[in-house]
Amino acid sequence: MMTPRVFNFAAGPAVLPLPVLEEAQRDLVSMPGVGMSILEMSHRGKFFEGVLAKTEADIRKLASVPDDYKVLFLQGGASLQFSMVPLNFLPRDGSADYVVTGAWSQKAVKEAKKVGGVKIAWTGEAANFNTVPAQGDLKLDPNAAYAAFTSNETIHGVEFKYVPETGSVPLVCDTSSDMFSRPLDVKKHALIYAGAQKNIGPAGIALVIVKDGWLKTRVDDPRLPTMLNYAIHADNTSMYNTPPVFAIYIMGLVMKWLLSIGGLEGIHAINQRKAAKLYAEIDRSGFYKGHSAKECRSLMNVTFRLPSEELEALFAKDAKAVGLDGLKGHRSVGGMRASIYNAFPEDGVDALIEFMQEFERANG
């Protein structure tokens, strides 16, 4: 008998839609009409070419990606993007603006500094990253090679509710933890990237959407490794080397699922409802305390504390025992983190709220 599925609140890799898993399982040994597993298929074969083309087409449809943007499927996660962005777009004697809203933007800054100049347009470090800046708080350099921000910080649970306005300076967004969780205005960005393993697929693949016109302005460095060159990947439709075939296939199934439930508008409505319920419970009695400022609370990663670390440990342990898994927060924030990505079922949120109420009654 199958072990019953738990509610998986992990921050990533994270829960995937059940229909995606079921379809992948059904076809795993032998793809209908092909007679081999997707895990065994040549990336140059017709079937996978179809998978790749359909996945890209669905992404374009979902996010209304303009025709003059490339959609790339790369390896190395967001962590490699931290380096690829400056290696392709930051001249050694130039500088880029970085908005620092948490651990991930800090890591991006660290890699960019190896390549060229970095100016911090804003940082939330002093308040342990419990908020994001308003547009007016940003110190932007009109001569920056680009300006980079992180639309949602997984660890701290803060999320931009607007796209920063940077004038003629190209905007780069790390949207690893809220990609396709809400409408996305691609044309306000020069480059968008996301490690897939939170909202749009399994670990082992990153999605990049980049404007053609910006690609043409790449820093021409003959020493850049071929694998780190966006133009090479774009010119070879992500097939310069063997792509992560299975991860792209799963991402394709996730895109199909997103379209089936109403696209980005549809999933946004669901995500707003799930998050609103949970934040309402956090705010209800004062027993639980949210980490992030209300105006920038993440719809994806809900971070909260309990009155003591002992209670927090007990909460995580008791929750796990009733099938609410992965709630322990990151050590840099402490407390709890409920990651309720696109595929996280609403009844899992309801179950957590019920558990929170019981836990408060027993320990409050």
Add this chain to the structure above:
Amino acid sequence: MMTPRVFNFAAGPAVLPLPVLEEAQRDLVSMPGVGMSILEMSHRGKFFEGVLAKTEADIRKLASVPDDYKVLFLQGGASLQFSMVPLNFLPRDGSADYVVTGAWSQKAVKEAKKVGGVKIAWTGEAANFNTVPAQGDLKLDPNAAYAAFTSNETIHGVEFKYVPETGSVPLVCDTSSDMFSRPLDVKKHALIYAGAQKNIGPAGIALVIVKDGWLKTRVDDPRLPTMLNYAIHADNTSMYNTPPVFAIYIMGLVMKWLLSIGGLEGIHAINQRKAAKLYAEIDRSGFYKGHSAKECRSLMNVTFRLPSEELEALFAKDAKAVGLDGLKGHRSVGGMRASIYNAFPEDGVDALIEFMQEFERANG
């Protein structure tokens, strides 16, 4: 009803062992005792930590990896290794020796030249890479930072039957297409790497085995992207960033299967038997002609020509129609290529031989 499985002769991604696919399928929606898919699991969770540790332990057991070597699971395939090796080990004013036996070693040379000096210890280009050098043919520089070779060239079907002796110069081996197909003397190498998608797993992961002592001699370049630094991955047991969880899990199942059939000695005997049959058929009548010199014929990639390109096209088409898929050779060699990796079943080789005989009778 499941589409019957074909015989998959593709060069990579390539056939996986059926028991691996069946176990992965069984557990794909909910891992027993965990209640979530391996595709959804946190890489920091206990289950995956166990998978990673067991996969590494089985690799160490299979290849008798000495304790002073690290085993790393990385993204970017062999193509990124072409850059990582020189970026970590080739000083800008130093030089490395490269043995060029085909398309893959050529690509490795191209990336190394971006980093430092390259000396070609031998090249088979003039004879379209139909052989590998004997030890005495190698022009080795005793001051080289390292010497690199490709143990098996997938495209041309040539394979080293010995490990080059390089004295005190560290030896680097790209063994992407024959990793774990035969006994491997790890301690003769400083670093061994392989894209997994031919013999040891799905696309989207590369395996690296590197000697601790050599890691300590890394070029200290403060501008090296963190993700390209072997030492960072070694210090973080391949968990610096989110690893390709599913690909590691599948690789673990492949390692378990290899151990179950007698380890590297066991699979080598099977591979020798499969290849010997097929080469005997190629040599039988003169209708088929092998591309590579007999003394370095690959046990993995069997390349052969027919009397005309028209017959080659017909051969590929007719073979596919009877469930022998992926036989068309690479354009740079032409003709046919039967990739018969570890997991390729012996009855598929028998079926190909029977088809070759029928095809010759009908078209010879």
